[in-house]
Amino acid sequence: MNRIKQKLSEDKKILSIYFTAGYPKLDDTVQIIQDLEKSGVDLIEIGLPFSDPLADGPTIQESSTAALKNGMHSELLFEQIKDIRKSVSIPLILMGYFNPVLQYGVEKFCQKCEKIGIDGLILPDLPLDVYQEEYEALFKKHGLINVFLITPQTSDERIKAIDDASEGFIYMVSSASTTGAKSGFGQEQSAYFERIANMNLKNPQIVGFGISNAETFNQATEKAKGAIIGSAFIKHLTENGVDSIGGFVRQIR
Amino acid sequence: MSYHADEKGYYGEFGGAFIPEMLYPNCEELRQNYIQIMEEPSFKEEFQQLLKDYVGRPTPLYFAKRLSEKYNTKIYLKREDLCHTGAHKVNNTIGQILMAKKLGKNRIIAETGAGQHGVATATVCALMGIQCVVYMGEIDIARQAPNVARMKMLGAEVRAAKSGSKTLKDATNEAIRDWINNPVDTHYIIGSVVGPHPYPDMVARFQSVISEEIKRQLMENEGRENPDYVVACVGGGSNAAGAFYHYLDTPEVGIIAVEAAGKGIHSGESAATSALGKVGIIHGSKTLLMQTPDGQITEPYSISAGLDYPGVGPMHAHLYKSGRGEFISITDDEAMKAGLELCKLEGIIPAIESSHALAIFEDRKFKKDDVVVVNLSGRGDKDLQNYIDYFNL
Numbered sequence: 277m278n279r280i281k282q283k284l285s286e287d288k289k290i291l292s293i294y295f296t297a298g299y300p301k302l303d304d305t306v307q308i309i310q311d312l313e314k315s316g317v318d319l320i321e322i323g324l325p326f327s328d329p330l331a332d333g334p335t336i337q338e339s340s341t342a343a344l345k346n347g348m349h350s351e352l353l354f355e356q357i358k359d360i361r362k363s364v365s366i367p368l369i370l371m372g373y374f375n376p377v378l379q380y381g382v383e384k385f386c387q388k389c390e391k392i393g394i395d396g397l398i399l400p401d402l403p404l405d406v407y408q409e410e411y412e413a414l415f416k417k418h419g420l421i422n423v424f425l426i427t428p429q430t431s432d433e434r435i436k437a438i439d440d441a442s443e444g445f446i447y448m449v450s451s452a453s454t455t456g457a458k459s460g461f462g463q464e465q466s467a468y469f470e471r472i473a474n475m476n477l478k479n480p481q482i483v484g485f486g487i488s489n490a491e492t493f494n495q496a497t498e499k500a501k502g503a504i505i506g507s508a509f510i511k512h513l514t515e516n517g518v519d520s521i522g523g524f525v526r527q528i529r
Numbered sequence: 530m531s532y533h534a535d536e537k538g539y540y541g542e543f544g545g546a547f548i549p550e551m552l553y554p555n556c557e558e559l560r561q562n563y564i565q566i567m568e569e570p571s572f573k574e575e576f577q578q579l580l581k582d583y584v585g586r587p588t589p590l591y592f593a594k595r596l597s598e599k600y601n602t603k604i605y606l607k608r609e610d611l612c613h614t615g616a617h618k619v620n621n622t623i624g625q626i627l628m629a630k631k632l633g634k635n636r637i638i639a640e641t642g643a644g645q646h647g648v649a650t651a652t653v654c655a656l657m658g659i660q661c662v663v664y665m666g667e668i669d670i671a672r673q674a675p676n677v678a679r680m681k682m683l684g685a686e687v688r689a690a691k692s693g694s695k696t697l698k699d700a701t702n703e704a705i706r707d708w709i710n711n712p713v714d715t716h717y718i719i720g721s722v723v724g725p726h727p728y729p730d731m732v733a734r735f736q737s738v739i740s741e742e743i744k745r746q747l748m749e750n751e752g753r754e755n756p757d758y759v760v761a762c763v764g765g766g767s768n769a770a771g772a773f774y775h776y777l778d779t780p781e782v783g784i785i786a787v788e789a790a791g792k793g794i795h796s797g798e799s800a801a802t803s804a805l806g807k808v809g810i811i812h813g814s815k816t817l818l819m820q821t822p823d824g825q826i827t828e829p830y831s832i833s834a835g836l837d838y839p840g841v842g843p844m845h846a847h848l849y850k851s852g853r854g855e856f857i858s859i860t861d862d863e864a865m866k867a868g869l870e871l872c873k874l875e876g877i878i879p880a881i882e883s884s885h886a887l888a889i890f891e892d893r894k895f896k897k898d899d900v901v902v903v904n905l906s907g908r909g910d911k912d913l914q915n916y917i918d919y920f921n922l
Binding site: 338 | 545546547548549550551553554692693698699702705706709710711712713807808809810811812813820821822823824825826827
């Protein structure tokens, strides 16, 4: 069974952490993954940096620019984590923009992921219809779960289509925004969380964007299965380096 | 075979809408409505009226006698440089502001490189009394001060794009991020035939007035609608899309797209996308773009800010790949020389973008009775400082 599905079947709220590979230092990748697992995180999203991350706010943009400057690229990331399954068993997802995957070769990319033990991909700019027409069979062949996003503006009809196409979880973007921590959720979010919960989707939802601390984590997971923290963790790494990852995670729960 | 976009916005293998879900509702709203709105009689009437009374259309199709004599062929110039605001850009912004109104939007965003599209957008927003925010790379703001001032005078807010390389592609990223953050009340006026479907097709349709007029005017001048060749410069490719539009599926009309080679195609400082680009995704469109082997988008270079884009519209990528279009690249030096030559021979100071199209005659020879239409996309007022520096005037 795919590690993501297994984790989702557990009776607990999921804490997922995103970080940008190659940041703050080029070789921090493996230590960050190991420390996140040790700290009790449930799921890790490894960000493949891109020069033009148009769905991201300033924090992830800056970490991506810095990671590329440090020399990060797809092949190097695969090289860094080639033995990762010897030391961790946590579900691992690669998250990035579609162009670097396209240039690497989608099939070769999927093969590599399977070999290393990557469990899923999040490629926000790979649209649902293109995925279904061109890549679904390939992803499945290599045991990769593809995660789709929904937003407060996504129609019920489209959410149902995305739910049908998903196997694993749905990435529920908390508000109409790019990534980056905000100061809590308001009534609008509560109504949206409620609306989605009432749709009784077959896939659990994990909320992302705007989650930065215990308060927002708890708000987000009141109805949803879990929540994702990205920018707040990147900020933590910027300020503290990789030495106090456990401390950061303990503040959340 | 057609060289126009299909229903899903593909030109051959190029185009489509590679967008994150956050942009889907906006693009989908536009996709479902744009053709229908453009075909409404009330829309058409207002669009035509503004093109005539406000932009100053039709622009002349001018037979350039002395230039023709020099190159021993028949050269016509389509005078888009005489449009209000100084370039063809305004054809599209007029169309899109009317589109935004029909969609009930009350806030406009745009990206700009050199500032021409920013000025054309600020202009139509002033005309309609609609709030306008223009994103411009921090570096471009510094080097295009007069256009920044124009936008401000027209009531637009100019916001600096400080991410990445701080130029046009980053301004486009920032505009897209703004749209993600303001999904309900805002319309994004993209300035070229780039971006996710339906933008390339919609912008091409608004610019298609250029070739519509060429057909009519050539009939008056030459007794035929079709030239032997139509020539235009290509950055993202909106003026070229407009000049080629009604000839795309007319194989007897040769299509010549002129790209900026900068300091030379292989100099490392170039914007010749067809020669240097590979298939990839930029700003939501699958097209040819300049990138590293790892798929990171690289920064192009051209003396002309309007051609300084690392990608090219999907229509043009298809024209290149299919062989329908002939692609020529022109260096900074060749373009500057051709620009000055037009001043001396015809009394017209062209934009440096358009000078690239004029520069092909030095090496690309035509028959004596060939009719060659060059789209003179903009005037050179904005480039005066560049001309002064280059020629030590």
